[in-house]
Amino acid sequence: xGRPVKGALSTFSAEIGxxxxxxxxxxxxxxxxxxxxxxxxxxxxxxxxxxxxxxxRFLVEKGYxxxxxxxxxxxxKPRIKRSSYCHQKWEMDAKGTVAVKGVGFQALIDxxxxxxxxxxxxxxxxxxxxxxxxxxxxxxxxxxxxxxxxGMPKNLQVDKDSVFIENSSKSPFPSxxxxxxxALGIDLHFIxxxxxxxxxxxxxxxxxxxxxxxxxxxxxxxxxxxDNINYRRKVLNENYPSRTFNKKAPLQxxxxxxxxxxxxxxxxxxxxxxxxxxYRFLGRGKWHRKVAQNKCVHxxxxxxxxxxxxxxxxxxxxxxxRTKQLIxxxxxxxxxxxxxIKGISKEALMEGTTRxxxxxxxxIYQASNFSL
Numbered sequence: 001x002g003r004p005v006k007g008a009l010s011t012f013s014a015e016i017g018x019x020x021x022x023x024x025x026x027x028x029x030x031x032x033x034x035x036x037x038x039x040x041x042x043x044x045x046x047x048x049x050x051x052x053x054x055x056x057r058f059l060v061e062k063g064y065x066x067x068x069x070x071x072x073x074x075x076x077k078p079r080i081k082r083s084s085y086c087h088q089k090w091e092m093d094a095k096g097t098v099a100v101k102g103v104g105f106q107a108l109i110d111x112x113x114x115x116x117x118x119x120x121x122x123x124x125x126x127x128x129x130x131x132x133x134x135x136x137x138x139x140x141x142x143x144x145x146x147x148x149x150x151g152m153p154k155n156l157q158v159d160k161d162s163v164f165i166e167n168s169s170k171s172p173f174p175s176x177x178x179x180x181x182x183a184l185g186i187d188l189h190f191i192x193x194x195x196x197x198x199x200x201x202x203x204x205x206x207x208x209x210x211x212x213x214x215x216x217x218x219x220x221x222x223x224x225x226x227d228n229i230n231y232r233r234k235v236l237n238e239n240y241p242s243r244t245f246n247k248k249a250p251l252q253x254x255x256x257x258x259x260x261x262x263x264x265x266x267x268x269x270x271x272x273x274x275x276x277x278x279y280r281f282l283g284r285g286k287w288h289r290k291v292a293q294n295k296c297v298h299x300x301x302x303x304x305x306x307x308x309x310x311x312x313x314x315x316x317x318x319x320x321x322r323t324k325q326l327i328x329x330x331x332x333x334x335x336x337x338x339x340x341i342k343g344i345s346k347e348a349l350m351e352g353t354t355r356x357x358x359x360x361x362x363x364i365y366q367a368s369n370f371s372l
Contacts, residue, residue: 007310008057008331012050020055024064031065032056057331061313069314072171075284079189080155083115087260089155089189090120090146091202092139097130098210101218103225107134109142110209112202113153116257117242117250119233121146122209124225126370136163136177137351141364141372143181144266144357151260156181157189157199165190171287173300180349182281183273184264212236221368266357273346282341283321290314299326302342309336 009017016039023035030038032055039049050058059065083089095108104126111121123142125134134142143156158164166172178188191198212232219225241247251257264272289297291309298304299317306328309315315336316329325338350357363371 007061008054009050024059069170070288072286074172075281077187086116086254086257087113087153089114089157090153091157091199093199093202094134095206097127100214103219103222105129109134110202110205111146112205113257114201116254117244118257119236120150122229122233126222138372139177147264152186152262152264153260155187155189160190173287179278182277183275183349222370223368266361267354269350270346270354279321282319287317288314304339306336
């Protein structure tokens with residue numbers, strides 16, 4: 001009877017495929033199990049019939065069943081509920097954009113230590129309007145400035161914003177920001193409940209910094225704004241009485257919070273990036289992507305052309321930490337191809353050379369206008 005060239009039923013006769021299409025076409029409520037039972041009742045020998053899973057994949061291929069992406073959470077360590085020492089976990093979040101007198105719309109990225117309550121950074125981002133949000137580049141610079149001042153933490157906790165995770169996918173690939181943190185030896189954790197249940201420490205800092213340095217104050221330029229925010233952070237950390245610590249400031253209670261003892265320097269960032277940490281992380285992951293009409297799949301912002309793939313099919317993708325390659329599997333879990341992963345290098349993660357990053361750092365503290 002002939003056999004299909006490719007697809008879920010590639011090892012079965014064309015007659016079986018046509019019969020399955022007929023049964024499903026005339027019985028829209030039937031799933032793979034119902035069709036398999038019907039084929040058995042029609043007298044087809046068991047050895048000539050596909051499994052229910054294979055029939056299901058065939059129905060998905062042919063468009064009878066809407067594709068539902070399997071859920072594959074990112075690999076990683078369990079989220080730390082509460083820290084037990086300084087700089088074990090930082091919380092980071094961006095405050096909603098506010099209009100600041102003299103300098104226009106600002107989106108403030110706040111970073112706070114979970115244990116000591118130290119204000120590690122409050123970085124104002126100049127944006128076009130109230131609907132504009134900070135980008136990956138902005139978050140990296142907020143973190144770099146915090147690292148320079150306080151050292152690097154062990155963990156960072158954030159919400160599920162698209163800058164941190166592919167929140168449109170049930171099998172998200174880590175963002176460039178996530179990979180950058182991994183290479184620096186910092187584990188990224190995502191909250192699974194909205195504030196105030198989680199990330200409440202950094203959420204409260206939004207109002208504190210706003211009242212201390214933004215509310216009702218007019219600034220001649222962005223540099224003056226940033227200078228004052230840094231000064232007010234210093235006061236909050238060293239002098240301001242906190243109700244949490246019986247009217248003592250964070251650094252009065254925990255002087256060891258001044259630095260994590262994990263030093264960072266922009267000129268050494270490239271050496272600090274350990275790519276093996278990324279490869280081990282990706283080696284524990286699994287992703288599912290639909291093949292486009294041009295036989296391409298997209299993963300981590302990169303496009304991969306799979307000549308052997310069938311448009312509309314769902315491919316499963318894993319990563320070999322040994323060969324540094326992505327492995328693409330078809331709906332029958334057969335390996336289609338191995339390809340070198342794209343966009344993963346120290347230069348790509350840094351988004352600039354050491355010289356370029358050093359120049360930006362100098363501009364942040366010297367230029368009157370926002371330099372990012």
